[in-house]
Amino acid sequence: MFSLAQPLLIFTDLDGSLLDHDTYDHSPAIEWLARLKAADVPVILNTSKTAAEVLPLYHELGLDAPFVTENGGCVYLPESWVINEDVDVDGWARVVLGASRSRILTVLEAIRETESLRFRGFADMTHQEVMTLTGLDEPSARRACQREASEPLIWRDSETALDHFRLELIGAGLELTRGGRFHHVMGETCSKGRACGWLISRLEQRLGTSVSSIALGDGPNDVSMFDTVDAAVIIRGKHDQPIEVRDEARTYRTHEHGPHGWVEGLEHWISAS
Template sequence: MTPLLIFTDLDGTLLDHHTYCFQPALAAMRSLKTFSIPCVINTSKTFVELIELRKALHHQDPFIVENGSAVYIPKHSALTLDETLEDCGDYWRKSFGPKRDELIELTNDKQEQYSFKRFIDMTWQELVSLTGLSETNAKQALQREFTEPMVWMDSNLALSVFRDDLAKFGVQVQKGGRFAHLMGEHCDKANAMLWLKAVYEQQSDEAITTMALGDGENDVGMLSKADIPVVIRSPVHAPPEIPNRCDAWLSDAYGPEGWAQAINRVLIQQGIL
């Protein structure tokens, strides 16, 4: 049996798009723990947001924050690391991009050309009304380290020009479920996934099969590089297309229910369940 490694998005995937509930996925998550299959969270959320959420999920595995900007590995993990990583309290951190301040500085003068609103320009109250997050969660979402989400209010054509403009500075713009995310050119859910997969493979005698689950445009890179790509159906937008991957699964159910169905399906296919 080939070792399995799961990478999952959160909003709209493991968490319900509207309510952020994960209850329908809990039984499948317990199955992964039972069979010692790591489930790596790979999200646009911040480190601060994930600390509380991981407690609620009883999550013990590594996690990836801010759209692939950094990987956090718990120090209690059995993983051995070849390279020196940043010491962040209970975690080792591998970061892939520039700090948030550089992104803010770079876009300060762009608001005259384009119509957008960045997190730095918002109050937590505005973020609550946009997302339905609680006050605590909204305040945590504003505490970013490597990326700057923004509400894009201009045309798709303007977004394309904006992307080209920032590319000259080594910055990319990725479209998520709700926001467009500014980040370093090497910050990518796929890059972070492949780096962490290599770390796991160093501990294993066998090749590892990766399964990735996501629902948004910013998951496409991760899905396209996974051995088993799973698109989770969304109640608010069409499923993203995964280029050159006619083998991608599309869940029947939305959010965490679809997530659980996909996990159970792969466990049965792999002869684990």
């Protein structure tokens, strides 16, 4: 068990975790978010979403911690977490951990032309297509397309072709991960887990002491995050994708979906006293 009185970090996925998979509602988690804020426990969003998508949610949720975008491609630091990074006019320092989107798109186009593989990325889609696939409204869909270090795609080919595609990406210094809705292409050194480790080290450096950490998520792209932290919460997903972790002993699998499962997981790991 963990205590809100100890140095603690909470990393969380968004869609299907802190946010309901279908409605994007987070209201069941409001009370816990308030408790964590009152205890000065940072809640760090660690998501496949873009910074443009995250910022409105970040303010709506009342957060004041860093956040991670595009499956670990970028880390955004508020000024209180900055050591030697440059801060922009809005008070954020951006640390890029992955490959740029422009390089990713160049590689994808080359693979499509030479290997004749069938897939569609966000760069191939209209905003209306993204809206249909995600259930987002038009402004949100436009924000989802403002990517910096990854490319989501819908796979239209066979599983055998997918294995070949993955090898082609590795040869180009990229990798493929599976989220709740899409496959995501990003830099090979980039993952949610690497971003977690980077931020844990940054907070320990700031505090001068060790920090405990809990991660919550519902998709295979969260596995590296689960394997990095001290305790994991695998939220029951609305998909049939298996999620295997390195250590089941420090993993809790919820009965509830979405933000109800998010609350269930925190109540399992954090002492009420």
